[in-house]
Amino acid sequence: MRKFLFFVIGGIVLIFTIFFIYKYLYVYADGSKAGELNYFAKKGYMFKTYEGRLIQSGFRGRQPNTLQSNEFTFSVVDEKVAQKLLRCSGKQVEVHYKQYLGALPWRGYSVYIVDSILSVTDPLTLEKEQL
Secondary structure: HHHHHHHHHHHHHHHHHHHHHHHOOOOOEEEEEEEEEEEEEEEEOOEEEEEEEEEEEEEEEOOOOOEEEEEEEEOOHHHHHHHHOOOOOEEEEEEEEEEEEEOOOOOOOOEEEEEEEEEEEEEOOEEEEOO
């Protein structure tokens, strides 16, 4: 009976571990997004995380002959990337991100985690900044 109980509990722990790794640690997708950095801040009650929003324009709207903007909300874990993004508000930014299937409180509110900045362009001068 003891052996059976040990295998049942061990199996439940193993299934839970596999589920946790798949849901929160497995990188489901990665890619890049570009848009105007509209919002970027450090916030949270217990875990202070960096959260941001890119506004992507030019997508076809639901109505004919209209355009709508699309928002890309993301979190940043790396302090160096966050400090660079804090100085890019209102600029055209292209970022590389990783998408997870679930969000962890200490990693941010979003399933999209930005890990690097590919380019920054000032829309007034159209000059690309080197980062």
